[in-house]
Amino acid sequence: MLRRFLNFRRPLHYSAPIVSEEVQHAVKNNIPVVSLESTIITHGLPYPQNLELANEVEHVIRDQSAIPATIAFINGSPKVGLSTEDLRLLADPASSGLPKHKTSRRDIPYVVARGLTGGTTIASTMMLSKMAGIKVFATGGLGGVHRNGEVTMDVSADLEELSRTDVAVVCSGPKSILDVPRTMEYLETKGVPVCTFNDGNAPFGKHVPGFYTRSSNVASPFEFSSPKEAASMIFASLNMGLDNGQLFCIPPPLESALDLNFINSIIEDALQEAKVLEISGKNVTPFLLDKIYHKTNGKSVECNAQFVLNNAKIASQIATELASLTKNESSIPNKNKAKFNPSLNTPRIPQKVEAVIVGSIAHDTMCSLQSGYIANDSNPGTHAQSIGGVGFNVALATHLASRDHGSFVETRLCSAVGNDLLGRGLMETMKSCGMATDAVSISENFPTGTYVSIHDHSGALVVASADMKVVENISIEHAMECLGKYQPRWVLLDCNLSNSLIDSIVKLEDFDVVIEPASAIKAAKLGKLNNLRIFPHNSVKLITPTVTELNAIFNEFHDNCLFDAYQNEWFPVVDSLGLDYNVRHALDREFERNDYLRPLLEQGFLTKTFRLLPFFNNIIVKDGKNGIIVFQIITDCDKYDNLIKGSKIIGSVSTFSFLTKGKPVGVGRIGVLVQHFPVLDVVPSDEIINVTGAGDSLLGYLFSKLSADSSWLTRLDSTRESYLINSMKSSAASLKSNQAINIDQIRQIP
Template sequence: MLVTRQLVRLNHVKQVGATSSRMFSVSRSSAVTISEEVKQALEDKQKPVVSLESTIITHGLPYPENLSMARRVESVIRENGAIPATCAFIKGQPLVGLDESQLEHLAHTTSPKPNKVSRRDIGYTMSTKQNGGTTIASTMILSEMAGIKVFATGGLGGVHRDGQNTLDVSADLTELGRTPVSVVCAGPKSILDIGLTLEYLETQGVFVGTYNDDGRENIQVPGFYTRDSGFQSPYSFSSFEQAASIIHNQNNIMGLKSGQIFCIPPSRETALPSELMQRVIAAANEEAIKLGIQGKELTPFLLSKIAQETKGQSVHSNIELVLNNARSASQIAKELLSLETNRASSQFQPSTNIKKRKMDEGVKKVDEKKQDTTSVSDIPTPSVVNTIVVGSLALDSICKISSNVIMNDSNPGTISSSVGGVGFNVAKACSLALKSPSCSNGTSRLVSIVSNDMAGHTIIGQLKKLGIDTSGILVDTTSGCSTAQYTSTHANNGDLIIACADMKIAEYDGLAQHVLSEIKRGSPRQIVVDCNVSSSTLSTIFDYVRESNLECNVIVEPTSSPKSKRISLCHSRNLRPFPNNSVSLITPTVGELDAIHSALAERELFDDYDHWFPLLDSLGIDSTFREKLSISKHPVLKNGLELGYLQQAFSVLPYIPNILLKLGEQGVLSMSISTNVEDYKSIPTTSVYSPEFTIVTSTGRSYTADNGSQQKMGLVIQYFPIPPENGNITIENVTGAGDSFLGYLMARMSTANTHLVEGTWLTSEVGSVEREWFKWESIHKAQLASGKSLQSLAAISEDIATIE
């Protein structure tokens, strides 16, 4: 009891002034930015919301494991019928519910390192505009402000060992005594004094209950890694309905302003032996004392030592219990919402009849735990295809103002709706091109995702009317996202004024497994992927192509400057220099190339002096070559040097050895790595499709590849101006011009796979004069396809099929 009194005195000191500060709480929620998805769920009350902390992202795991973990937890919550709301501070702004780009930003930021934000750190983090990972305490605060009542985490903070003397007590405990948010966890962390932690929580009036998942009589509080801690749980609960009832009665009925702790024991498969953990923790604490490690440095030190001594078993256990807690929290949140809205809990079983119900004539049958890849296209389709296009599929609305634009007012004009999305546009252009006289014997398939909503069913119906293979389209019922939509407004000359894109469903990590199954089914020769999809989906594609025996080129359409950075967020094993590159070709604009270059530089990939620099040096980009470029009067080269896009391309090429840079009205600049640049001297330029110029570096240097072979390296730059046919056209719509260019190129690559012995021109060697000429012709006619769509009201012109 002496210990308890000491801790009570400490608690009294910490809470001085807390009452007076609450009088200003009326408008505090306006300071928190709540994502539209979370806000909608809280308002509609159709799906529960579960909040998540973010210190596991900023301080728990290294990149990219932290990002993968964050996505997995969010995915588990969605699979169990709830909406995840990860809380964090980005540039000082408190956020509840992060989108994909925010998650990536938080996970990837290391300089400066994000702040670890508890209650005391909130004001400082906001005023200094820092990034911050939220602890249990600050996540509870943000959750209460947003109106979220259930929060899933890993382990609970508490009283450190010898806490009666050091007074080292986590702010999580005092927060639980004054903030009505329920925390679902695996018990106090094993490194703590669990007995003192339970006493402190009792003093705070905090309910502590442990899930009786196997009918035991004497229930102990779990010890984070272990199912038992040696300390009796104050209460137990045998169902998630009972847990929800406790929350409902304590907070909703009685109005008590304190939180609850619901402890979920780790599964028997992932739990570690209690004896082992006691021995390891005791040794780690003894070493910390000898080294004088204490305060905020103590916990990371102890966890690191535990991971070392258990040979990584503790890390695996940690990850699995977090996922287990997320599942349990989702079920508790569903039952709580049921009680609050007087609805039967069965209404909150997400898609329980999905296995039995056909989705829109069977487009895809989706189980909440498993996705079936049954094909449902109305037209017979082959399993194997030349080209798979992975990307966004959206319902597009295009507005064209008929007179001068009047801002902040209604403008007369025309509005048309159609199926769109970068993935669809590329796939449609490819399909049309395969019908043209210049292409033959190719097949393609779009792999994408829509939601089981009105927009999704409209899109599927339209695709079937167009005769497009829908067997690669997944109808999703688990992500909580709506079907993607894009709305753009254009001036009367076709120039884009503003656009709004809701493409969140394309970022759903559950798409990755669907894409993987479609690649295995299709065995394509080339895969086109747009950067609307998440970096984890990109990594999944890169991993499979690299590890399988599939002879396949991966082509990336950057989509936009912000989204193009997702290439750099892939796992490091997918960002290796030529000839071990994962991406064969990118088709960026100048702005997108700049973003890709900056992202790769931020990841320090241009500091690789073992692989990147020797390869760059072997390309012959020396002072003589730079001087040759600088004295050129050609506007493309002059602008390229002044604006820096040539230098940026040279740096990126070792990682992506083919770049087709779209220069708008100036045409296309092709840059690529060649292992036999001398052969370009003997290629005749009498073709009507030949580039305006070809520049090569050739220093006679050799490059030793990872396989030990000696390769003569060089850089090839070729310029293709706008075709005369595109010179005097009336521009109606710029939306699908770039997609038409890439789609046509993919159709030509399908043709090359069939008719050219050497295959496509994406390899580093000049296989023959015929193949090089074929490349020139392909780029020229891809520009014609782009011009056709520029003249069309639709994003992709049907006239692409007429190109000879």
């Protein structure tokens, strides 16, 4: 059994995107990188011309001392930086015999879920470029508003992506078969700067190019005359956190450009023919391109290839200049730019986000009844309104806990609000607390979450009602985009989320996960997950249930037969922890001696927790005024022989500390540490104002310390002990506040 424990197979996991080592190295070391889309390979040209052009474009970028990063979906996996085999698979349909899918933002879940292969459009290439940290992207022509788009509402997703994804797109303008004036109006409305390269061949520098032509006769809002000017615009946008893309239009080379009137006459004739033949919808574009190809005797394809190569060359030069600006920040044109001052009311624009909380945000209404209330009747009382939700509370506590103690933890809340007055109010409140709102999506389908609680005169909860449909419907796509963008060390989930979203996140291997059960009903979701892994490979490193929530988790595991399903992997861990009869008997005695803990024995509390430990190797049980009970799997137990005397860690304030010594395995001799920490500063009942944020404050404090440096969690030293004690101080501070999180006091806890 021990051999099975050490060698069981780990399940496969999806990670988005898969970035080549070359591209990772370049991004990390500020080497210029240019991303490339792949629909020109899968749908733009026939084989082998498409493969030849794909290789030639990459060579052009390398000739400019930049790194190419062609992007595509290969067997359902998004890849940034393709191998030779990947390019051939995309280019040659006969190599796999499978269809190649044109993959825009809309198509990604379908392509990934079915393990399909597809070329990326401008929209999906921008998304994956951003996730990989690439800021410059070269392509051929831009999608846009189609002719008669005011009637058909046929607008390319490329335009919407430019409005919300901060990647610069270098292209030859909107495709000539589109409605260029309306495309430019749409981009203006969305706040996307459009800038045309003036290569000295006036007057065309003042007009947006028309794909095959050097001018579309549509004025360009801005122009630039050097790659450095373009890079300065990109850098200024990034530095201000504008979060939108920029469009840089490069007229096709003089020697390959086609005449505007000639191309327009072909398009007009082809549109009339399409109308007669009743060709409509998505079939119009390939019909028009085919007509242009034949009417120009193939020159349109030659022109296309030449301007793609030219765009890649100039994009590489822009990326090189941007890398130089990033290296030497003082070279930005605005030399008087404001310096960041980490005050409470100033959101910080990060280079790296250490902590992401995926969870609920809601409008809270707390009603406090006077003494001696009557059920089923109206009662006098008071009420207060505030921003709340487990996710927000933990995020705010995490955000505040490290601000004044030299280890600032950059935090993001990934959540959703409705497109309503409450939602807008919550977003403004977040900003006033110094929190960024860029990971909070706006839902058109559900109202902002609300939580109404009724408390007795002592502050204890009587009953509460929550409407969290907007949070329960946070899309997997939105969460994955946030996680890919921020690449955090730790991710915290609250169980207001849907089962499918929790499952999708816990199966990833890119970060460690903490789960806050939120309530007994919602805690049961943990027993319905399909992607949990067993120690030492579990991604869920910590859960923080109450006693009631832990019982709910165990019951769901038991009822769904998860202990049986994981028997071959789960039992060897339990068997190796040293939980024999003598150890269990000694632990029982420790619980019997403790007035707070004695009742838990009758509930089978120890047995339940031990059985859950292989799934969640750190369990901190919150027991209100009785303190916290910590259960942890500890590796290399032998080194603590001189630290534990009897049932106490020397110098510990815990009522007892019990460490079992199990079997030596690959990670060292493992065992279970059980500790009870009492509340040292009990808040008198007459000083308790509300209890809604006590657990969230405790967890937020701990999460800030984990995200800064998680090594303390399994290190039996004074740092670990002080963090556990201070987390309860944070909890106590919230009890004395009208707000769920006591903003003034939590910042003072070291």
